[in-house]
Amino acid sequence: MIYTLKISEKGQKTVWLPSNVPITGQTQAMFGSYSEPCLLISSLDTQNEITITKDLAKKLKIPFSSYICVFLDEQSVHLGPLIGIFTAGFRRSNIRPIGKRTFFFAKLLSKEKQVGGFAFVFGAHHINWETGTINGYFYTENGWEQFEVPFPNVIYNRLPNRRTENETTFQQIKHKLKNEYLIPWFNESFFNKWEIYRLLQKHPSALPYLPETYAHPTEEIVQMLLEKYEHVYVKPSNGSLGLSVYQIIQAKDKKIYYCRYRDEYEQNRLRKFTSLSSLWSEIFAQKEMEHYIVQQGIPLIRYKGRQVDFRIHTNKNKNGKWQVSAIAAKAAGKGSVTTHINNGGIVKTLDEIFEHEQERCIMTEKLKEAALTLSQCLEEKMGIAIGEIGFDIGIDQKGEIWLFEANSKPGRSIFTHPDLKKYEELTTILSLEYGVYLSEQIITKPEAIIT
Incomplete structure (x- = not known):
């Protein structure tokens, strides 16, 4: 109440x-x-x-x-409760204290009255270890204001990128607050694609959704997969935004190989090679392949000739149960290896992709079932508090569902579509609701919280 x-x-x-x-x-x-x-x-x-x-x-x-x-x-x-949202990139500005992301945090914190409690944003330099307080940013009727408050009941990690998250300072702060002060975190780190795949492989319910995937790809592994699937994707295990993703295609006569990717000038490229060896030596010879994975290619459904995949947001609600909070389709840009907006992709609703109501209903239920199953499987196998996940999921031309990626800090680009804006509000409210739920659990049932 x-x-x-x-x-x-x-x-x-x-x-x-x-x-x-x-x-x-x-x-x-x-x-x-x-x-x-x-x-x-x-x-x-x-x-x-x-x-x-x-x-x-x-x-x-x-x-x-x-x-x-x-x-x-x-x-x-x-x-x-008192919910702290940990991030970086602060500026000396009372109007835009978190730079370009200020608007996102303002929308998030403006929902606190609907869920009950106090929510604030803070960074490493706002912590006063001597007094056990934080000079947090609150979004009030007067705009952004700073108040000194105690250490929070729970912390929601919204660090902007992996590079910042991996810095020693942030790792030490997280470790200290979590292990010395026993403050639970949720979504405490970015997901690693290979680690997520390995964990899901161990859960029988997740196996039907997993494409064949290998870490540390070699020319031999890629050739083996090409023989089975005709095209594969090579991508960084810690990548995001579709950066450094390569599609390798073997022609039907097996004499020609193509590589599609986005170059350093942000141009989509399609290059032709007479052998996989020549492609490998020119594209991948200088790369540290231990940081990459290779995944079977999936013949995806299409929208007006464009490959389509789906972004599905799942959130824990005020009762600590998973629910689907948003579904959107993403159609690939011309010549793009991914469906990401920065690569020319466009956001569509399911109504736009599936014109026939019966098909739309069947596919929507399939996508929801997959996302909820995968959310539960991930939570069980990771053993940490997770409040939200953004899944990239594909539907092949036979109607089968495939997981491409899971994101612990999903982007918000799908909400640029006018018909999806209402779901952005739902995802923000649910994030705070889960913070309230987790706070209640740590207070009333501390033995049930995974730390």
Whole structure:
């Protein structure tokens, strides 16, 4: 239940709670990592309002009145929760403090009143280890404001890229907050394509969706796959945005090989070779192939001659259950090896791809079933808290479903389509709802949380 939190000028070190909050001897109030002994009074006057005295709110570093949830353990009444969103790329600007991503975070934080609690954005330089506080950015009615608050109940990792995430500073901060302060993180790191594949291989429910894939591709492995599938994809195991992806095609007479990719000038290229050896030596000889994977090619369905795949967002909801929050189709750009927007791809709805309602309904259910199954399988095998996943999934010309990639920090490009904007709001609300759910679990059932 969501309550209105009010701060009162009257009284000292007191919290007035609705009668539907079952106090059973608790002696203190908590906000994030801060606690203070206080008087807790059960009030019959209201069912949806909580009042805290100003002196206690100051001690707990509650920044302002808002809408909150209340969770109880044996000793404490927890007000909040306090959800920290960890990122990088801050600027010295009160209008755009997180640069180009400020608008995304503003939309995310603006949903906190709908789920209950306080959410804020912070970076490495905002942490005060001596006091156990963070100078976090809150998005309020007055715009962006900074307040000093305790360490949060949970942390949602929204670092912008793998390079930043792998820096020693960020790894040390995550380790310290997670292991020394026991603050659970969700979506704590980017996914590695090969690691995801290996984990899913161990789950029988995921196996039907997995294309044949190998790490550390060699010329011999690629040739073996070409004999079976006629085309393959070579891509970085830690890549994103469709960068450095290569499609290798073997002609039917097996005398000609083609390589399609996007060059350093951001131009789509299709090159012809008389042997796989000549292609391999010219395209891949200087690359560190231990950082790549190779995957069987799938003959995908098409839209107006363009290959199509699907981006499916899944989120944990307020009950900790997986749900599909958005589905979009992506049609490849002319001559592009991927369907990514930056490579000329275009976003379409399922209505636009499947004109016949019966086919659309069948394929939609297949895609949803696959995404929910894969979400559950990944969570079970990874053993960490995951609140959202973005899947890239294909449908072949026989109607079979294939997983190409899973993303722990899915991009938002599909929401540029006017008919998909409503789902962007849903995905942001669900991210915060899961933060609230995870906070409740760590407070009321700490033994059930995987750390």
